[in-house]
Amino acid sequence: MMMWLHTLSALLPTFPFEWNYVRTIIEVSxxxxxxxxxxxxxxxxxxxxxLGFTEFRGKRAMTAIITTGMGFPSVVVxxxxxxxxxxxxxxxxxxxxxxxxxxxxxxxxxxxxxxxGVSLAAVSSIDQNVHDAAYVMGGTRLDVALVTxxxxxxxxxxxxxxxFGRAISEVGGVLIVGGNIAGPxxxxxxxxxxxxxxxxxxxxxxxxxxxxxxILVVLVLVVNALVLRLGDDGDRGGVRGx
Amino acid sequence: MTGVxxxxxxxxxxxxxxxxxxxxxxxxxxEVVALIGPSGVGKTSLLRLLAxxxxxxxxxxxxxxxxxxxxxxxxxxxxxxxxGMVFQDQSLFDASVRRNVEYGVHVxxxxxxxxxxxxxDFFGSKNGTGPAVDALAVVELEDxxxxxxxxxxxxxxxxxxxxxxxxxxxxxxILDEPTxxxxxxxxxxxxxxxxxxxxRDIGIVMATHDMNQAxxxxxxxxxxxxxxxxxxxxxxxxxxxxxxxRTRQFIDGELIY
Amino acid sequence: xxIQRRTFLATLGGSVAASTAxxxxxFTDDTAEGAITGEELTLTTTTSTYDTGLxxxxxxxxxxxxxxxxxxxxxxxxxxxxxxxxGDSDVVMVHARSLEDEFISEGYxxxxxxxxxxDFVIVGSADDPAGIAGMEAATDALETIAETESMFISRGDxxxxxxxxxxxxxxAGVEISSGGEWYLEAGQGMGEVLTQADQQxxxxxxxxxxxxxxxxxIGLEILVEGPVEGGPEALMNPYGIxxxxxxxxxxxxxxxxxxxxxxxxxxxxxxIIEEHTVNGEQLFFPESLSENPNFDQYVPEGWRNxxxxxxx
Numbered sequence: 001m002m003m004w005l006h007t008l009s010a011l012l013p014t015f016p017f018e019w020n021y022v023r024t025i026i027e028v029s030x031x032x033x034x035x036x037x038x039x040x041x042x043x044x045x046x047x048x049x050x051l052g053f054t055e056f057r058g059k060r061a062m063t064a065i066i067t068t069g070m071g072f073p074s075v076v077v078x079x080x081x082x083x084x085x086x087x088x089x090x091x092x093x094x095x096x097x098x099x100x101x102x103x104x105x106x107x108x109x110x111x112x113x114x115x116x117g118v119s120l121a122a123v124s125s126i127d128q129n130v131h132d133a134a135y136v137m138g139g140t141r142l143d144v145a146l147v148t149x150x151x152x153x154x155x156x157x158x159x160x161x162x163x164f165g166r167a168i169s170e171v172g173g174v175l176i177v178g179g180n181i182a183g184p185x186x187x188x189x190x191x192x193x194x195x196x197x198x199x200x201x202x203x204x205x206x207x208x209x210x211x212x213x214x215i216l217v218v219l220v221l222v223v224n225a226l227v228l229r230l231g232d233d234g235d236r237g238g239v240r241g242x
Numbered sequence: 243m244t245g246v247x248x249x250x251x252x253x254x255x256x257x258x259x260x261x262x263x264x265x266x267x268x269x270x271x272x273e274v275v276a277l278i279g280p281s282g283v284g285k286t287s288l289l290r291l292l293a294x295x296x297x298x299x300x301x302x303x304x305x306x307x308x309x310x311x312x313x314x315x316x317x318x319x320x321x322x323x324x325x326g327m328v329f330q331d332q333s334l335f336d337a338s339v340r341r342n343v344e345y346g347v348h349v350x351x352x353x354x355x356x357x358x359x360x361x362x363d364f365f366g367s368k369n370g371t372g373p374a375v376d377a378l379a380v381v382e383l384e385d386x387x388x389x390x391x392x393x394x395x396x397x398x399x400x401x402x403x404x405x406x407x408x409x410x411x412x413x414x415x416i417l418d419e420p421t422x423x424x425x426x427x428x429x430x431x432x433x434x435x436x437x438x439x440x441x442r443d444i445g446i447v448m449a450t451h452d453m454n455q456a457x458x459x460x461x462x463x464x465x466x467x468x469x470x471x472x473x474x475x476x477x478x479x480x481x482x483x484x485x486x487x488r489t490r491q492f493i494d495g496e497l498i499y
Numbered sequence: 500x501x502i503q504r505r506t507f508l509a510t511l512g513g514s515v516a517a518s519t520a521x522x523x524x525x526f527t528d529d530t531a532e533g534a535i536t537g538e539e540l541t542l543t544t545t546t547s548t549y550d551t552g553l554x555x556x557x558x559x560x561x562x563x564x565x566x567x568x569x570x571x572x573x574x575x576x577x578x579x580x581x582x583x584x585x586g587d588s589d590v591v592m593v594h595a596r597s598l599e600d601e602f603i604s605e606g607y608x609x610x611x612x613x614x615x616x617x618d619f620v621i622v623g624s625a626d627d628p629a630g631i632a633g634m635e636a637a638t639d640a641l642e643t644i645a646e647t648e649s650m651f652i653s654r655g656d657x658x659x660x661x662x663x664x665x666x667x668x669x670x671a672g673v674e675i676s677s678g679g680e681w682y683l684e685a686g687q688g689m690g691e692v693l694t695q696a697d698q699q700x701x702x703x704x705x706x707x708x709x710x711x712x713x714x715x716x717i718g719l720e721i722l723v724e725g726p727v728e729g730g731p732e733a734l735m736n737p738y739g740i741x742x743x744x745x746x747x748x749x750x751x752x753x754x755x756x757x758x759x760x761x762x763x764x765x766x767x768x769x770x771i772i773e774e775h776t777v778n779g780e781q782l783f784f785p786e787s788l789s790e791n792p793n794f795d796q797y798v799p800e801g802w803r804n805x806x807x808x809x810x811x
Binding site: 127129130132133134135136137138139140143147150151 | 293295319322323325326327329331332333334335336337345346349350403406407410
């Protein structure tokens with residue numbers, strides 16, 4: 001997946017800024033956000049399916065919580081995660097402050113409600129007939145859930161992309177729990193595109209900040225295109241029209 | 243006489259109002275039972291009980307003598323896997339015809355094989371399974387196997403839905419007004435497919451509002467009216483010599499609902 | 500020796516990029532490298548030390564010599580000390596003596612050393628609407644800004660610079676809490692505040708280092724010099740370094756923290772500080788090496804005297 005970075009570096013011999021710095025920042029950004037989104041998706045899909053399929057007391061309240069979570073400010077999430085992973089907090093013994101793992105945690109808290117909320121809408125829009133058909137053909141509950149996921153795949157892909165967009169573009173949370181750390185040789189440890197943009201802007205390096213911003217936008221576009229493309233090919237088996 | 247599937251003294255209520263009460267219905271292998279009755283009388287509810295979507299409010303449903311809702315979860319799954327159903331409305335998966343028709347066979351396989359199949363499909367393998375091709379032949383759509391479901395006309399989609407139910411060779415087929423929205427040609431193709439299924443010893447229950455269709459293909463007819471099956475008997479008898487006066491009125495179109 | 504961080508890194512970066520083959524390879528390499536030595540030191544510090552590129556130059560030889568990765572988190576004096584209070588960092592480098600003393604007095608910090616100093620300057624646009632240019636006393640300048648209600652942008656972020664600024668207003672006898680619209684709190688880092696002051700034609704108090712590193716990008720001028728250029732002692736900006744007390748937070752890497760303090764207050768690092776320049780100007784003045792050490796640097800200011808008072 002990151003081969004193109006190296007290809008790109010070969011194509012840009014006159015790149016005006018230190019490539020190692022930019023490359024490791026991109027890697028950290030992608031590593032943290034992709035991991036967070038994968039974990040969020042694994043957590044969110046079962047919740048969305050459960051909420052979409054079943055009726056129970058407190059379902060409305062849970063839906064309301066998820067909807068609220070979709071717009072939760074990232075700095076607040078960052079603070080809460082910081083208190084949790086801080087040496088004084090409940091996860092203090094794990095020494096997660098200023099690590100990529102803490103950043104992943106913070107982004108999961110940010111992305112999971114978005115993925116759950118949008119997936120829930122997608123899953124709920126699937127016709128009851130489709131569930132019934134899977135059930136009556138001998139499908140178990142798991143089979144019915146899988147069919148629903150397949151039917152809602154475009155909506156779910158949109159959900160995952162929305163979660164990814166929120167994760168990779170937020171700055172407050174990763175700055176607080178990650179600490180925006182890069183080594184003296186410019187190798188990023190917890191510096192992401194967004195925190196680097198903030199830092200470079202603070203230092204008046206507006207040109208580099210703009211380039212990092214452009215990379216961020218391109219990255220989001222590329223990931224969007226890839227995921228939508230995958231959704232198209234994955235289960236499209238048939239030839240349209242005739 | 244007990245059949246493959248038997249509903250005995252079945253009552254279904256939504257909230258507290260009974261939709262129908264004390265229904266007895268049994269289907270034998272290879273026979274076609276038509277259920278007629280005005281809309282809103284609970285034909286679909288009865289078919290969904292037979293298809294084991296939910297337990298009846300009262301009474302029992304048995305498959306080959308097994309009381310389904312008293313049985314264990316795995317026994318119930320075994321029973322469920324002996325039936326197929328075609329719905330009134332479009333219910334195909336947004337996938338290829340092949341995947342739709344193979345679905346029933348697919349879910350019956352053990353997981354390792356299913357996963358292998360999914361991987362193979364992802365890389366473009368298109369080996370049709372025998373039952374799928376055969377079922378498509380019954381509805382005369384063998385050529386459609388590689389089309390996508392959303393490219394089908396309404397009639398074709400319903401025929402695929404029928405083939406999909408037939409493909410895993412069930413013992414019972416439950417059809418909920420499968421031809422109500424179809425043109426004569428597609429209706430005829432579905433009816434021929436129903437008769438073919440019955441020749442294969444599949445027991446068939448079909449709700450229909452088309453009296454002529456019932457006359458054409460049913461061995462027996464049940465009349466669902468006024469909270470229950472008021473009359474059930476051989477097709478000729480129901481249409482020619484109904485015992486219940488309400489049956490005669492309904493058939494003659496005198497009952498207005 | 501005036502290596503610019505960016506050019507230095509550009510050279511280094513090129514070779515690293517060329518030699519890295521795998522996709523995520525560099526990650527695993529990083530982690531593995533860290534795992535071999537198993538040592539990471541977390542330093543919380545102010546934006547001024549980091550943004551000027553000084554720490555990159557000091558930390559590189561430290562990492563080479565000790566095989567220890569220094570994770571530098573640049574926050575601002577208040578936040579840096581608070582992070583250390585929570586036991587989330589091992590060593591703190593800040594520039595607000597009063598806050599450092601508080602930190603030590605509460606038992607969170609031990610072994611404080613004077614590290615280096617530079618000074619603060621009052622900057623503003625060249626047309627100088629309040630007319631403070633060349634004033635001898637910083638307090639006079641601030642008083643004049645207040646009287647003329649000329650716009651002043653404060654860091655407003657509990658940083659060392661903000662702490663110093665509040666102390667100066669206090670000394671000038673200006674009650675800024677009852678100030679008017681001319682006094683703005685940005686709540687941002689030094690770089691942002693300088694950019695804002697530049698755009699709005701406002702005054703601000705800046706550390707000389709950050710100002711110099713940004714001078715080419717902004718139109719602000721020094722109106723009141725600090726002690727480095729013969730200005731008042733009140734604008735002195737001393738940096739201290741403190742280890743987090745391992746008796747309070749047993750998880751901290753105290754030995755590494757002390758190794759770092761030893762290194763940065765030693766001859767090699769002090770020379771790097773001396774020779775670190777941005778745009779040809781020296782930003783920080785080393786203060787650790789002295790034949791007659793100032794014993795006051797190890798304890799809260801005035802601590803010994805209080806004890807003596809109690810004894811008498």
